Amino acid sequence: MYAIKSNPTPETAIVNTAILRLTVNNHPGVMLQICGLFARRIFNLEGIFCSAIDQGETSCIWLKVDETEKLEQVIKQLAKLEDVLAIEERNDAREGIAAMEAMMARID
Amino acid sequence: MTLMGLGILPSDHPLSLGMLGMHASRATNLAMEECDLLIAAGVRFDDRATGRISGFCPRAKVIHVDIDASEIGKLRPVDAGITGDARRALADLLPQIRRRDRGEWNGCIRRLQQDNPRFHDQDFAPGQPFQLIRRVAELAGPRALISTDVGKHQMWVAQAYPFTDPRQLLTSGGLGTMGFGLPAAIGAALAFPERPVICFSGDGSLQMNIQELATAVEQEVDIKIVVLNNQSLGLVRQQQRLFYEQHYFASSYRIAVDFAAIARGFGMRAYDLTGADNPDALLQQALGQPGPCLINVPIDIEAEVSPMVPPGAANTTMIGADYVRN
Numbered sequence: 001m002y003a004i005k006s007n008p009t010p011e012t013a014i015v016n017t018a019i020l021r022l023t024v025n026n027h028p029g030v031m032l033q034i035c036g037l038f039a040r041r042i043f044n045l046e047g048i049f050c051s052a053i054d055q056g057e058t059s060c061i062w063l064k065v066d067e068t069e070k071l072e073q074v075i076k077q078l079a080k081l082e083d084v085l086a087i088e089e090r091n092d093a094r095e096g097i098a099a100m101e102a103m104m105a106r107i108d
Numbered sequence: 109m110t111l112m113g114l115g116i117l118p119s120d121h122p123l124s125l126g127m128l129g130m131h132a133s134r135a136t137n138l139a140m141e142e143c144d145l146l147i148a149a150g151v152r153f154d155d156r157a158t159g160r161i162s163g164f165c166p167r168a169k170v171i172h173v174d175i176d177a178s179e180i181g182k183l184r185p186v187d188a189g190i191t192g193d194a195r196r197a198l199a200d201l202l203p204q205i206r207r208r209d210r211g212e213w214n215g216c217i218r219r220l221q222q223d224n225p226r227f228h229d230q231d232f233a234p235g236q237p238f239q240l241i242r243r244v245a246e247l248a249g250p251r252a253l254i255s256t257d258v259g260k261h262q263m264w265v266a267q268a269y270p271f272t273d274p275r276q277l278l279t280s281g282g283l284g285t286m287g288f289g290l291p292a293a294i295g296a297a298l299a300f301p302e303r304p305v306i307c308f309s310g311d312g313s314l315q316m317n318i319q320e321l322a323t324a325v326e327q328e329v330d331i332k333i334v335v336l337n338n339q340s341l342g343l344v345r346q347q348q349r350l351f352y353e354q355h356y357f358a359s360s361y362r363i364a365v366d367f368a369a370i371a372r373g374f375g376m377r378a379y380d381l382t383g384a385d386n387p388d389a390l391l392q393q394a395l396g397q398p399g400p401c402l403i404n405v406p407i408d409i410e411a412e413v414s415p416m417v418p419p420g421a422a423n424t425t426m427i428g429a430d431y432v433r434n
Binding site for chain 2: 072077079
């Protein structure tokens with residue numbers, strides 16, 4: 001989000017990013033809390049996708065995080081947020097995230 | 109002890125190392141340098157406590173106990189991390205350790221303390237900040253709760269007040285919130301109406317929340333506000349003096365605010381020790397009566413907080429009073 005970097009090659013992008021899946025309460029301001037945490041602590045956030053699940057009670061947030069060294073700290077800090085109900089490290093979902101990124105690039 | 113931990117051991121306890129960090133006792137920072145095992149309980153390795161973190165306790169293994177999992181290993185890699193309540197963690201660890209004679213290490217610390225005394229006789233000359241703080245402590249008694257604002261007065265209180273109990277000191281620590289002291293004192297007095305409450309403040313800090321004098325009078329809380337008035341934002345001025353070639357900017361007040369008159373304007377009893385024939389008698393009188401009261405104490409603008417670890421330096425680099433005076 002803050003670091004100025006040259007565009008990474010796809011290989012380094014895979015190595016340096018982690019995929020997190022959060023389950024959060026779905027009410028106004030939750031996204032702000034999460035983004036605010038990233039801004040305050042100077043964690044890099046490369047991608048974010050959010051959608052309501054469970055009839056709108058909760059939301060699922062996919063984060064693409066450009067922090068492998070600080071990942072443990074990122075997860076611990078996210079876990080402290082009242083509205084974050086669960087955090088999973090989902091590096092197995094990279095392909096799905098890549099497909100979603102490609103799809104979003106095509107939307108007019 | 110960190111600033112926030114003052115009081116967990118009485119300050120005169122033979123095993124108390126005193127406060128570490130930017131305005132520590134010298135012996136404390138030097139002892140930390142020698143330390144081979146650091147048990148850090150409920151602390152977060154704040155830069156005011158550690159100085160340059162790569163130079164902090166360089167020889168020590170670290171056991172870090174904190175209730176917040178994200179603090180473990182955040183700034184200092186740990187050899188063992190324990191997430192949990194500090195009291196319970198230490199109680200659980202206690203049966204697992206053997207009693208050992210630490211005579212050699214304790215002797216080493218005592219020598220450091222003798223070679224680097226915390227106080228000097230001149231610190232307690234009449235009108236000196238330490239003398240005032242100690243005298244207030246005597247008059248207030250060991251049951252007193254102490255709040256501070258942020259600045260020189262806060263560091264002097266941390267260095268010299270004879271704390272005996274945990275949570276006896278209410279100070280804003282890492283938040284560095286000027287204006288914290290007066291409302292904190294009001295809260296303490298409402299929670300413990302039978303205990304004396306002293307708010308040490310400065311002329312800069314008190315102005316941040318001075319409207320709360322109204323609350324103190326309205327609630328008739330038994331608080332005594334001791335304003336160490338050096339007519340400046342003293343710690344800022346000290347930094348400008350030490351590290352910015354005495355380019356003083358926006359750090360002193362050109363007008364002498366009459367805090368006693370302001371307090372009286374709120375309906376509060378007030379004393380001003382400026383030019384008093386017998387300041388000690390006035391202080392006794394001020395502290396001796398129930399109800400809210402403000403005492404303005406003039407402090408030399410040149411009185412500095414020492415020693416001082418320069419920002420970004422290791423804790424063993426301590427600038428002393430002599431350097432300050434040059």
